[in-house]
Amino acid sequence: MxxxxxxxxxxxxxxxxxxxxxxxxxxxxxxxxxxxxxxxxxxxxxxxxxxxxxxxxxxxxxxxxxxxxxxxxxxxxxxxxxxxxxxxxxxxxxxxxxxxxxxxxxxxxxxxxxxxxxxxxxxxxxxxxxxxxxxxxxxxxxxxxxxxxxxxxxxxxxxxxxxxxxxxxxxxxxxxxxxxxxxxxxxxxxxxxxxxxxxxxxxxxxxxxxxxxxxxxxxxxxxxxxxxxxxxxxxxxxxxxxxxxxxxxxxxxxxxFEDWLAAAETLARTRPRAGTGAGDRVAIVANGLGMARLAADAAVAQGLQLAELTEATKAGLGALLDGRAARNPLALGASAGGRLAEAAKVLAAAREVDVVMAVHAPEPERTPAASFATTGMRGRGAPILLGWIGEASAHDERAALSEAGLPVFDTPEAVARGAAHLAAERRNRATAAELPDSDVLKVEPDRAAVRALFAAARAEGRLSLLEDEALAVLGAYGIATLPVWRAATPARAAGAAVAVGFPVALKAHALLRHKSEVGGVLLNLRDGASVAAAAAAMAEEVPRRAPGVALQGFLVQRQAPRGMMELRLRVGDDAMFGPWIGFGQGGTAADFAQDEAFDLPPLNLPLAHGLIARTRLSRLLPGFRDRAPVNEPAIADALVRVSQLLIDFPEVASLSVNPLFADARGVLAADAALTLRPEGETPVFAILPYPAHLSAEFTAPDGRVFEIRPIRPEDAAAHGEHFRSLPPEDVRFRFFSALRELPPAMLARLTQIDYGREMAFVALQGGKILGTARVIREGGGTAAEFAVALSPTAKGTGLGQHLMTRAIAWARGEGIRELIGQILADNQPMLAFVRRLGFTLSRSDEDADVMIAKLPLSPEREPSG
CATH class of the missing domain: 3.40.50.261 (Succinyl-CoA synthetase domains)
Known part of the structure; x- marks a missing residue:
């Protein structure tokens, strides 16, 4: 449409x-x-x-x-x-x-x-x-x-x-x-x-x-x-x-530019092998040992793996080897001729191979390149990438292979880049179809406390929070913090240190971006006298090195246990894409370490784990040498909680938690800085957050209570179970085919939705999905398709009508002006259902077995029922 x-x-x-x-x-x-x-x-x-x-x-x-x-x-x-x-x-x-x-x-x-x-x-x-x-x-x-x-x-x-x-x-x-x-x-x-x-x-x-x-x-x-x-x-x-x-x-x-065009050439002419996994197992066959080894080096340099050939694959290659051993990389000799193409086809059929690199150097007796174009180099197995090396004789041969639509390159290194592009595309597909666990982190923050902290800062004419206030915000969102005590004088700082327990850290209580640079942080203080002396010195040093900064006293904090890893978690605002979340190495040298990964809110646990994994320090988290393992799930938990803070309070302009200490027990925020946006400034998230406000309960006439909410990625397993509960006839009515199981890619598509362009309401009871109603539009269109499905146990409860009423209300609120659906002509229950909702029905011009249901959604019109 x-x-x-x-x-x-x-x-x-x-x-x-x-x-x-x-x-x-x-x-x-x-x-x-x-x-x-x-x-x-x-x-x-x-x-x-x-x-x-x-x-x-x-x-x-x-x-x-x-x-x-x-x-x-x-x-x-x-x-x-x-x-x-x-x-x-x-x-x-x-x-x-x-x-x-x-x-x-x-x-x-x-x-x-x-x-x-x-x-x-x-x-x-x-x-x-x-x-x-x-x-x-x-x-x-x-x-x-x-x-x-x-x-x-x-x-x-x-x-x-x-x-x-x-x-x-x-x-x-x-x-x-x-x-x-x-x-x-x-x-x-x-x-x-x-x-x-x-x-x-x-x-x-x-x-x-x-x-x-x-x-x-x-x-x-x-x-x-x-x-x-x-x-x-x-x-x-x-x-x-x-x-x-x-x-x-x-x-x-x-x-x-070169990488862009090389990837385009590869992906325009071939596709990654279907399946999950990294897609990085390559098999190399060449008509010379030197070229085979160069190709293998190039593949390893691209982060690819040399596939381990099975005995069955080696046996399939036997007749082509001319007495040579079957190995990877495989060299067939300078007069391989057509055996190169045949060997490539055998390797492509092997299940342990994701990509085949077939590399040809000029031969004593020339083999016409056109023979490769006529030997069925394309198939259902692994894609075959050709390297046709040379210039005087090979240039025209590469052109012939390219004209035949085959992916052909002029160096072993270029072939390896092509294989890497295929692997990256397959990883993209696998990531998009990856089904997250059903485990959802339930964040139940003290929003009222955060709201009060922000209001108090604004009342004082401040957009920046003091360190103890920023730590209190984190604490309200369930992130553990090192307790901090305020002290107005050096004597009171000493008294607070005794109460906290030694050793302690002493910090300037002031709006300072980098306290350590102006003498605003002193560590490892072990008695009251040293705390009092340090506070007195700090009271003189900070104003001298940071003129104009109002010192409001001191903060006393118990020093973090030894051996904890220092991390940094921060939030900022990109001029093009809005709020972002960064994670990486912490400490005073964090800016110089250049080990930081970024993502966008909203984050769920799988995305948070992925963000952590993209840093170099992630390799240290399992433990190394004398360092104990670090609790990576606790870091992911903290990232999700910060993401929720941004969603709940989009007025947060920036946040830095440095250091965020981590060890096997979990994480502790020791220092934080938070800045608010000016009054009235609202960010636009590049990815629409989960619309939790659309969740509600529905009580059926028989007294059964259902949880109604938008679908989320973690519902994949439950949605698959719901599909399996549908009778075969209902499946045919819903999908126009006799599906027995929803494949992972389809489950991902149905649960990982873009809430800005579609909506799926699910009805749950006891953690099980018993019904769905879905509205899908293309782009910014004003027409959308709808679909609804109920488990047998939920029929006759009014749940289907309630779900569709919710879906229609969402569609109207999003500016959709017409709902359209295709219904099999023999699906009498659904035809009667949509008539009750006010849809009009007409027979499809393209298929006499299909009825088209339409419902105009002018602002004045409400659905029937």
Whole structure:
């Protein structure tokens, strides 16, 4: 169904008008250099629809309402031109030139625009080339979404040399209006796209981008490149946050342009072997021992493993070995000829192999490369990557293999990179389909205490909390802290130290970013006299080294037990993606250690464990030499609690817990700093948190009580059990097929939902799911599909109607204006059910056995019942 965006400028816009136009208008100023390029490319593209322009040969005169307009005029003429285009009934425009006020003029005209400085739009499947390309854009299965015209041209040039074509080229430009989300939502549904390339610089609509990227990456590889990220942000935090965003979306990020194109070439021509696991077991076969060893070295350098061949695989290779031993890497000799391809096929069929690297060096008697293209190198087993080494004789042979659609590379190292890209893509898929444990960390904080602390700080005109206040916030969220005592004078500090117990740490009670740098921290004090003397000295030293800082006394804290690991946990705000959580090495040298991993809230326990695992120090947590193991689950617990703090109190702008001490017993926060946002400032989370406020109870007429709440990832096992409880006939009615079991990937898809674009309410009793109602929309559309299923024991309780009423209310609140569902014509109970809810029914034009149920959701209309 076409996606129609309403409730904002461009209410008449349709995504089909942009990505499947039947008519295109060129509105161009001949004096601009872009105009001649666009005119040439539009003429030569052989567009299958109507091309319109005023007074241009090969174009029809403008007439009627074009689906799409290409606007190429100077900035001072754009507002009037946009109004004229809108008056024709066109609501989609591509702007390849500078347009400083594009969002404003497009909005006032009721138009949605790609640009400014868009590279243009190419849809080779229908012959549309409205780009600034220097070459013809052939049809293929790559999609490119680029902000940079220079990068777009370079990709097109590279693809032409590699024999690759495109399903779409979408020039985002500076994304003043339409951005990445719309294109990604379209590509997620496009069966002609095998791989998506993203050239990212700036993301404006963070939540829409992450949502659309996740939807696209579920069905095909998405590869991202971000030019300038490292040079623009020397701190590296912004880049690390971008990495975290792309990881959560399931997107592979390239290290550079060469890596980006190499990954695209591999993933556009082959797919990782199906299955779980790292996908990093490679088998290497070559026609020379030197090449086999080089390939093995390159594979190990990429972090791949050499597969251990089974006896069955070795036996299958026997006839091809010419007396040689079967091993990995395998060298067949300089005259291997066609045996190289046959051996590669045997290895690809082996279950212990994830990727085959077949490396060919020039032979004394040349073997035509074309023979490889005709020996069935593709199959259901492991993918085969070819390395055709050499230049004088090998160049044309590589071209022939590439033209045949085979993944071929010019060096052993390039083959290994290709294998690494396949392994990374398989890990992405496995991570996306990974089913978390049903264990959910229940955080029951003292929100009232936190609210009071924040209110008190604001009442004093402060946005920064003092150390003891920040530690109290952590304590309210169940994170253990080292107790701290306030003392107004050195004498009282000494008395507090006696009460706390020696040894103690003495700290300045003041708003200081780094206390140790100004003499504000003294450790290992072992008696009252030394505490009093240290406090007196601190009272003089801190004001001298930090002029203007008000010293409010002292903090006395029992010193942490010896041998605990120092960690740092912190929260910040990224200009592009909002709140982030960082974890890594702590202590005074934390900033120099550069051992920190980042993720986005919300975090659950699996995500928290993953965040910890991405640091170097994670390898030390199990214990080493004389160091005892550290309680890693306690660290993950603390990360989830901080994530919940951010969700409950989005007014938290920054938080640093350093050190967070950890040992086998758990964690202890010893120091913390927390800053609030100015009054009225609210962050936008890139990933929508779990909507716990939608949870409630439902009491059935028979007195049974059900817990109704949105589904969550940890429900995977319970949801699988619910599916198994459904009778075969109900399964056929729900899924239009006779499924016996939901595969892990489908379970992950059904439980790991994006709450911004879909909702699934589950009904539970005793921890078991007894019913679900689901609403799914594509992108920002105003129409959505629905589905409902009940276990046999829950039928007749009114639960199904209650679930659907909740789902309908959610849909209306999200701006959805129509619910649509497909119901088998012989599913009489469901047909009667939706009639009672006010749905209208009609027979499908495409399948006489299917009924289409529709329910308009105007603000005034409530569902029946």
């Amino acid at each position: 076409p996606m129609i965006l309403t409730g904002r400028p461009g209410a008449g816009f349709r995504d089909t008008a942009l990505f499947r136009p039947r008519s295109v208008l060129l509105h161009a100023d001949p004096a601009l250099p872009e105009s001649s390029i666009l005119t040439r490319n539009l003429r030569e593209g052989r567009f299958q629809g109507r091309l319109m322009a005023e007074g241009l040969e090969g174009f029809e005169p403008p007439e009627g309402a074009p689906d799409l307009a290409i606007l190429c005029v100077a900035p001072d003429a754009q507002a009037q031109a946009m109004q004229e285009i809108a008056a024709m009934g066109c609501h989609a425009v591509v702007v390849p030139t500078a347009a400083p006020d594009l969002a404003e003029i497009a909005g006032s005209a009721g138009i949605r625009a790609l640009g400014e400085r868009s590279f243009g739009l190419a849809l080779p499947g229908i012959g549309l080339n409205a780009t600034l390309s220097h070459l013809h854009v052939p049809k293929g299965r790559l999609a490119l979404m680029a902000q940079s015209s220079a990068i777009a041209r370079a990709v097109i040039d590279w693809a032409a040399a590699e024999g690759l074509g495109f399903s779409h080229i979408i020039g985002i430009g500076s994304n003043e209006d339409l951005g990445f989300a719309l294109g990604l939502d379209w590509l997620a549904r496009d069966s002609g796209t095998a791989c998506v390339l993203l050239d990212l610089r700036r993301i404006k609509q963070r939540r829409l981008f992450v949502s659309a990227a996740r939807a696209t990456a579920r069905t095909r590889p998405v590869l991202a490149l971000r030019p300038g990220g490292r040079s623009d942000d020397p701190s590296g935090v912004g880049e690390a946050v971008m990495d975290a965003v792309l990881r959560r979306a399931g997107i592979l990020r390239a290290a550079g």
